[in-house]
Amino acid sequence: MRRPPVSQHLRLLRTSRIATAHRQARETQYTLTDDHVAHIALDAIRHAQDQPVS
Template identity: 50%
Template sequence: MRTEVDPTEAPADYESAGELLRALAAPLRIAIVMELAAGPKYVHQIVETLGVTQPLVSQHLRVLRGAGIVRGTRSGREISYSLIDDHIAHIVTDAVNHAREEH
C-alpha cells in the first residue's frame, strides 16, 4: 500500500476525497455506513437499529447517495440501500477504531 503522496500529483483527487469526507462528517451518517457495511438494509431496518426517525434516516441517505457512497435498489414499495464499494466501509471502520484507541 502506498502511504507517501506527492501533493502536486492529483489535486482533483484531493477535492474528491474532501467531498467524500464531508459527506461522512455527520455521526448518524457514519452509523448508517457501519450498518450497511454488514450488508444491504431497508430504511425501516436502519431506523429500528439506530433508534432515529424515518425522515431523518432518509435525509442522511439522500446525502450519502448524492456523494456516491450508497445506492438504493427498489423492491416493490421499499428501497434496499447498500454501499457502493467496500472502500467506504474500510474508511469508516478505520476511523471508528482509531477514535476508540487511547491516545
C-alpha cells in the same frame, strides 16, 4: 438542535455516490458503492464498541 431524519442522510449518501438505492416493491435497499467505505464504517463501529462508556 433537531436531528435530521434518516431519509436526509440516505439522500446525502446517494447524491455523494457513496451509496446506491434499489427499490423492490415498498422497500428500498441501500448498498455502499465502495468496499473501502464499508471498511472505514466497520472500523469506526468496532472502535466505538471498544471504548468504555463514562
